[in-house]
Amino acid sequence: xxxxxxxxxxxxxxxxxxxxxxxxxxxxxxxxxxxxxxxxxxxxxxxxxxxxxxxxxxxxxxxxxxxxxxxxxxxxxxxxxxxxxxxxxxxxxxxxxxxxxxxxxxxxxxxxxxxxxxxxxxxxxxxxxxxxxxxxxxxxxxxxxxxxxxxxxxxxxxxxxxxxxxxxxxxxxxxxxxxxxxxxxxxxxxxxxxxxxxxxxxxxxxxxxxxxx
Numbered sequence: 001x002x003x004x005x006x007x008x009x010x011x012x013x014x015x016x017x018x019x020x021x022x023x024x025x026x027x028x029x030x031x032x033x034x035x036x037x038x039x040x041x042x043x044x045x046x047x048x049x050x051x052x053x054x055x056x057x058x059x060x061x062x063x064x065x066x067x068x069x070x071x072x073x074x075x076x077x078x079x080x081x082x083x084x085x086x087x088x089x090x091x092x093x094x095x096x097x098x099x100x101x102x103x104x105x106x107x108x109x110x111x112x113x114x115x116x117x118x119x120x121x122x123x124x125x126x127x128x129x130x131x132x133x134x135x136x137x138x139x140x141x142x143x144x145x146x147x148x149x150x151x152x153x154x155x156x157x158x159x160x161x162x163x164x165x166x167x168x169x170x171x172x173x174x175x176x177x178x179x180x181x182x183x184x185x186x187x188x189x190x191x192x193x194x195x196x197x198x199x200x201x202x203x204x205x206x207x208x209x210x211x212x213x
Contacts, residue, residue, distance in 0.1 A: 028084020
């Protein structure tokens, strides 16, 4: 008579966790610094991408996809990239440009990063190893944040070329990252719907921020 013993997942070595955290932070620092450098260098239709939180969260999504398993590790990796991006962006502004000004906007983006990091880190892990609706939701969530910016540029700022650029990316991401035609189409539709929800959350957050400024 034989018995089968279930094996628990082998814990991740602390050194590997530390290395992953360092890489995520360095990646975030690079994203933040590069987006600051690109301001004024990119041509008109692409200028908005150098000053956008949507571009930053791609780093959190990528970090979560590298981790591959939803949970605290993917969330932490997502947070690390976003904190790194804030530090990289405003650090470059402070030491290379004319200064970052007061702490209002760095604080704003840091708070958003602490919220967005776990969301997009998890979304990346879902896309990489998730099943059923999770695998579909990952790219939809990433596309939605670009769709949110598209709606913001369209209805609030009236920058129509920027709205088109963001909108195209928002729809393209789930189409490109989906594994089947069904996933691509449903993911694109969900990205559009989530974009309107995200816009409402963003406007509420901006309103709350303005009340403290």
